[in-house]
Amino acid sequence: MRWSQVFIPTLREVPAEAEAASHRLLLRAGYIRQVSAGIFASLFLAQRSFLKITQIIREEMNRIGAQEFYLPALNPAELWQESGRWSADVLFKFKDRGGHDLCLGMTHEEEMTNIARSELRSYKQLPQIWYQIQEKFRDEPRPKSGLLRLRQFMMKDSYSFDLDDAGLDLSYQKHVDAYHRIFTRCGLKYLHVEAYSGMMGGRVSSEFTAPAESGEDWIASCECGYAANLEKAESKAPPVSDPPGDAPLEPFSTPGQKTIDDLVRFTREGPERLIKTLDYIVESKPVVVLLRGDHSLSETKFASLLGTGTYRPATPDEAFALHGAHLGSLGPVGLKGARLIADRALEGRKLMIAGANRDDTHLRNVTPGRDFAAEYHDVREVAAGDLCIRCGRPLRLTKAVELGHVFKLGRRYSETMHATVLNAQGQESPLVMGSYGIGVERILSAAAEQNHDADGMFLPRAIAPFDVILTAANMDDARVRDAAGELYQQMLDASIEVLFDDRSERPGVKFKDADLIGVPFRVTVGSKKIQQETAEIFDRSTRQNQDVRLQELLGVLGKKLAPSS
RNA sequence: CGGGGCGUGGCGCAGCCUGGUAGCGCGCUUGCCUUGGGCGCAAGAGGUCCGCGGUUCGAAUCCGCGCGCCCCGACCA
Structure with a gap:
């Protein structure tokens, strides 16, 4: 294909609506144009x-x-x-x-x-x-x-x-x-x-x-x-140490302390020492979920456990009806009338802090199993720093x-x-x-997304629209034009998918476009090197440039293209 | 569906607050020039200022109602 005859509308500037790297690049490189939200026209290169x-x-x-x-x-x-x-x-x-x-x-x-x-x-x-x-x-x-x-x-x-x-x-x-x-x-x-x-x-x-x-x-x-x-x-949560020994439940006053952050400041305990209590209404029945203070609920695991997607957080009124306390002081101790689900990270813990089901009051020394009975399930979302369940090393x-x-x-x-x-x-x-x-x-x-830099894309050869872009640096130079034309024909004969940039643009424009559109190799024919009977092969991904004698060019290029074909 | 942003020649933007000739850069066309990293000079073409309604002598600009697009969240068989 000759560039002068095909439609590759590259853009110098990035349309304002494009944020993702692939979106920006595919627009700029002339692969796609948007028709409407989530609807795109795929042009020639795409x-x-x-x-x-x-x-x-x-x-x-x-x-x-x-x-x-x-x-x-x-x-x-x-x-x-x-x-x-x-x-x-x-x-x-x-x-x-x-x-x-x-x-x-x-x-x-x-x-x-x-x-x-x-x-x-x-x-x-x-x-x-x-x-x-x-x-x-x-x-x-x-x-x-x-x-x-x-x-x-x-x-x-x-x-x-x-x-x-x-x-x-x-x-x-x-x-x-x-x-x-x-x-x-x-x-x-x-x-x-x-x-x-x-x-x-x-x-x-x-x-x-x-x-x-x-x-x-x-x-x-x-x-x-x-x-x-x-x-x-x-995942496994990294181990947490609770205080030694045993101690009875002990209510204490926590005026105005509603969130986990509030309580961390107020009690000077780490969030992993707190129990977070969440109320849901699942198909019109209340379900209470307990998590470690620094953990968050995985809604997919929760839904999967419930066997239904029909659930929502309880309203403050519903929570009050169930616990006898307002949001911020809810807890599992003494709770009746709801299914109680605790995350596995609470299993074996003791002497923690939870809401007392009385406004502005929390309980110290809450011990799962002793102070409340719950079903234990994995319902939390994996967090940074968690450990692999198979081998115990940190997860990425x-x-x-x-x-x-x-x-x-x-x-x-x-x-x-x-x-x-x-x-x-x-x-x-x-x-x-x-x-x-x-x-x-x-x-x-x-x-x-995986193969780009500031100048454009370098797509894997197997899915790139062309194998090679043949750039004639100056089409007005007869020697360049003839040599490029000959190389173009040789590549076609060798079944190399080549885009011949025969436009009468300045070299800078051609190089910028070639860098942008994701073709893995560029062969450049220019006035100076043609006098030594050489051209360049530029590997877009590594940016390595190599001078090759014209008569060897096809062989060298063929070798470079071979491995991934 | 909740929150935020934007809508002005093909693209990127200014003008809007404080109403009065629609502007800049890039791109495009033509000529000259230049030719290894988006060159230079000159002359041009190109606009329902998202739409509808209102206020006003006069609206891109102010007000109301829509529509579209992007981002965050929710959602995602």
Whole structure:
């Protein structure tokens, strides 16, 4: 391709709305333009990149025996009403001219299951893995960060159908293997982490995430290999020492001391010596949660434990009705009429401080187990400084972009949608399903996040729109023009994907653009060096410049391109 | 959905407080010049000042109501 003939609208200045690095860069480099919140047009460079990414995905999916489909995004309401997801508020819904309810698919469990149930009859047809690479639509409450959270986006989603759990385990593992190959081939730094499955999800799920500044997920990881999404991550709190011996409960006056911070100042005890009492109303019943003063509740763990997402913090009036005291003096001792859940970090502790359920009063020497009985569960969010549950070393917390999610769905859809096959005994048996997604735009965004500097991007070769940019420093110099033209032809003949910058711009402009757009190598032909029959090969990621004789250039370049191909 | 910010040629911004000719830089067009890191000179083109309503002799500017976009939080099958 000749730059003079293609559309690559690079920007010198950054549009004000772009904050995330990948968003800024992809705009400036002329990859994308925004149409509306969370809706982007992919221009020439972006589309080239996406085609490379989807090709890698396709090859690796095909390698595990998955079959590519193409399904409609436009769905009748009935399908979603049947699965129970019609009420999802991120689902785009509307009516056709006949007044029929329709929606745009946000994933394709319903459609895939629908095909499976009407076509799969026998266990002998299993296992099946079906996938597609298609647009998904989600009415996100808050689209953001360029291509990182979109309302319309491209997703590879696959679905496995097995007769039993053992089969599902196998299909799941195939996907995990394929995903490792996909993200490795895309040249990304990534982590495979344990994930929270969501209220509607199955039992097991894990995510592939790319550490990046603009990521929305927090990942806890350890040298020993343990890694989990913060929603799911478990940890040991560093040990805390309580006073020795034993002592009876002792109320003391704490006028006006309401928050943990207040009490820390007032009592001169550390926050880890306090018990934090939180009241929730769960499906109209009160649930009281106890945490260490310096810990915070993980709402996903809490919801997961409750088995429902229908809960809210209690109002001050409701808390008063339950405890006989106002917020700020609540505690577990003597509490009746509520389910009492304590975080595991309180197990085995003693002589702590908690609210007395009397206004402006707290209790000293509160000892879990002796002074109140609670169910112990892990309900707190991992905090900086916590230790790995496997090996005891300190956990790292990293921001990351979720690239892919693999789920063991089990029978959630096959049961609600009656998708069964006959097993070897001739009995109807619900299909055991898995679902597996990859966000295509997020791969490009994560690569930009991970591979950029002040001047622009240096994308991994496998997903960069071109392998090489051939820069003719001065098109008015006939020797330069001829030599560059010849090199261009040689590269085309060698199947190197080359963008020939033949514009009659000043060299500075061309170098700036070349640095910006994410092509891994630049070959520069200039007036001075052409007289020595040499040109330069510039490695964008390392910024190493190398003079190479013209007749050797193709060979040297070929070697540089080879390793990652 | 709560909090904050912004909306003025393609992009980045000033003007708004204190109402009276719509401006600057970049980009774009043409000519000259220059040619290894966004060069210089000159001449141009390009604007429903987000929309609607109100106040006023007069509104980009003041008031009201909307809409859009960004950020933080909530949410995220």
